[in-house]
Amino acid sequence: MTSVLSCTEWWRSAVIYQIYPRSFADSNGDGMGDLLGIRDRLPALTELGVDAIWLSPFYTSPQRDAGYDVADYCDVDPLFGTLDDFDSMTARAHELGLKVIVDLVPNHSSSDHRWFQEALAAAPGSDERARYMFRDGRGENGELPPNNWESVFGGRAWTRVTDPDGTPGQWYLHLFDASQPDFDWNNTWVRRQFEDVLRFWLDRGVDGFRVDVAHGMIKADGLPDWTPPLAGGSMGGAGTLDASASATATDAADAADELAASRAPFWAQDGVHEIYREWRTILNGYEGDRILAAEAWVDPLTDMAKWVRPDEMHQAFNFPYLETPWAAEPLRAVIDASISAFTAVEAPSTWVLSNHDVVRHASRLALTAENPQGHGIGPNSAGLPIPELGLRRARAATALMLALPGSAYLYQGEELGLPEVIDLPDEAREDPTWFRTDGERYGRDGCRVPIPWEADSPAYGFGPSDAAWLPQPSDWAPLARDAQGNDSTSTLSLYRHALALRRAHELGTGELEWLDTGAETVLGLRNGDVLVYANTGDTAVTLPAGEVLLSSGPLGEAQLPADTTVWLRA
Template sequence: MTRTAPPTTDDLSAGAVVHTPAGNSEWWRDAVIYQVYPRSFADGDGDGIGDLPGVTSKLDHLKQLGVDAVWLSPFYRSPQKDAGYDVADYRDIDPLFGTLADFDEMLDGAHGRGLKVIVDLVPNHSSDQHVWFQEALAAAPGSAARERYMFRDGRGPAGDEPPNNWQSIFGGAAWTRLEPREDDGPVGPQWYLHLFDTSQPDLNWENPEVREEFEAVLRFWLDRGVDGFRVDVAHGMIKAAGLPDWEGQVSMVEGTVAEGDVPATDPGAPEDGSTGAGHNGPMFDQDGVHEIYRSWHRVLEEYPGDRCLVAEAWVEPLSRLARYVRPDEMHQAFNFSFLTAPWDAARLRTVVDVSYSTMDAVDAPTTWVLSNHDVVRHVSRFGLAEIGGRQLNGIAATDPQPDAELGLRRARAATLLMLGLPGSAYLYQGEELGLPDHTALPAEVRQDPSFFRTDGAEPGRDGCRVPLPWVGGAPGNGFGSTGKTWLPQPDVYADLAADRQYGVEGSTYEMYRTALELRRAEKVGGSTLSWVDALADSPDVVAFRVAGVVVLANLGAEPLVLPADAQVLVASGDLDTSSDAVAVPSDTTVWLRG
């Protein structure tokens, strides 16, 4: 967008209201929640793997940053075939991460600093080492033990074909056949369903025993004092009756474009806000999941303190996602349509518009997110010349590499835009340091099952899971006392380490800290939002008013001149002051009064 004359304050006047807050006071409606991936956050015992004592040691970092809550990825007892998302015991801590006493200390430390704590729950599948699955393997077909999982006879005269044609999210068939037994039926050994790795058998959520067990698991952690649960694969627990074949193509890793979805690179802006972030098919988003969440909602209502349920549901259009957060179900759902939206003003405005209209209709907060442990960090994603489905989930050394400078500039701008949106926001550990993915990991260090199940065709998610740098230049950049790191860190992490950004004007950490301080002081999270009329149809600018602040993101090639009396509160990058007027350069966001 090119301006021929400096704008006035009137050019930044508010237009029609897009979102009005519900007026409810629950903490999760406007919270900024920080995701901790424990194995990569901080190492307390020097073995090269992060742990709960490591998390406790860095709680002051989170408090000073200004977040409201912490979400921890799985720390349960597990064989770690999928980094803990293969749970062997839902009521215990894996020795890699510590003990239940370590968890209690971490929880007390967080609560003592005013931080809420959300823990991950993985209900779609268990580990194959879970006592239930071991009992199922030892039991006969048709037994109660096998009814806890999705066991089926195979097709064909000898039962040697899978029960249907479903594919695993991680690549390959979604069915594995058991070894022969004397008590097998007439078509031989049964098969079991695993939408993910073979070590992650899907549970049968039509079985009342499974439902009762997970309600007991919820109560176990609620009794310890947790403030909520992030629910893994929340859209996948109920399968279509009869498990029919599906002619679509299941993506290899969550969030990847599937056949029939709208690609993230599609230049159009679908009216429903779709970006290709959703899964369809008979294994996902079945209506039966909603009764599960109604029952869980009732469990949480037994406890004080506004406990919450957060859905990880790769569902589109957003009208389908809104079903998960109706008043008697879950409380939040990740907005993956926003995460996967390209750096395009029209597409971003559409996603924001539709997000508010659909979530407001069910009295739920809109939840914003740009990075997590399953997708390429947005610093690297926005540095790619073209963002497609595959690049969401991993970049290999042989792939086109991100432009580091462009990626960081756009990522900072996108973050400042996101933090200006009312609702709840999620930050992924290390994004406050501007960390990129490690895009040159050698094959011999990779651990993501999707890499192995696709024979390396899918790079996997290891690049976004590299241990954090706390002290630049120290062994392991201060991740732990010994310098060991379970994945190698890229060289650039030394310069991006936390200690090299604290108190440094213009650093990414200080931008985040300042924005979060302003967000709280201005009560942005619980405020009304209106588009700025004069820029509402701009191909280059996203601009809105919220809580007396104008948030303006310049996505175009030309600088955008600010009104002479505008007061800049925070900017994602240096502003152009080469002339009498102050201008916002390309790929830069500002918060201002004016």
């Protein structure tokens, strides 16, 4: 039997719904989602059955990376509204019983931020420059970057500045876009500023923070050169550990040692943990269960669990689970590894299948070629998804995920079965990845298209006009929320039913027990009084007898079809 800690804190079993503000709901018709649009659509999320919302950045920003380039951490960008709008939205969420989590982006700021502009104007060695990672260049005249690091978005991770007298100056580090300079988190001044930012939003009533790039704020001493392994990592660059069930303890230890040796010197450095212990103390000083959730692309799971030790963060996104293929054996292995690793540090496991950085799982699970994290898919990509297969697998994968103990994250629009938008015009794309790779990688715009609410309204009800900052597909009307609402077979109905059953049967705080299915392609588990069978194979299998509580797709006569998950009453 695989157990999880049962506790009353809301975050241990919560279903948290990610809102990407620019694409959720537009209140004024300018084509950009906003805070009042979110406020007015919140009742649909309580009807869906989630416990909390997480908002991607809405702060003042030049929007070169969709708000993950922050120019003011304590104000709202006019694109999204005002601080009063934020307060109104938060009050409405709390009135509806929803917790509110906001994104925090501490690894880097916008190059437009006052702190960075002051650093540019100051001399090398000044207190202002010490806020960021400024370094002298290599070479006879400093013409070479300080090391060979590459940006997550493509190209080198260093940009050289021009001094006030017009001569070439120092270089600054940016693990992402050149407009996103990295802070130096060894600087006490930086730490104190962000403690003030935490208090600013906690005082406004937020229930927690999702911390962007939570594994990247501390860099290795000396900033050594680093060449990634040929296998390559994902956004986290931490590599991937093959945790096959047949590996011996020695094999696993050797693999972990090899992984640590290959880890990028700008990811998962031990010094980050001191920062989160300080932040946890601040959150503990506020009433209610305020939480920190880590976006930490770290393998193996036993290392990721270090982010959620009792005196650090509360949750960490389970990216190894997200990246696991739709296949019984690896799914069972990652579920076991997740629950084991997180339970060992008294934290809940989290489960997630989609977010704003990955190909939507209604498409990703039916890709017919490799697609590295962050590359995205477009009209010229190899191995484009098979839509019907993708949706069938997505529904089955979601039904499996929502039966697991712990906390689950949903990404806006997945409850509608939205696929990745592949045919975006090149001129509409905004992701920095597209530009920094000269179109070699499509990037993440395809999962960020404004979602459909009403089949027969302009922009499918996204706003009061037909404007949308990214063009919506012409065939999305059947996927709109109102078109699915009264259809018992729709993806929206599946999510509503699954979430209601999850709550009624207390699956989030339950215990997982594996069942012998007699088939290599079928997962069987028990959580409380619910039996779950997930057929990841391509042929139907015999369905055990029992009362059907939920099915991700039509069932045959005593048959569980391929790519289908069913819940039975135990």
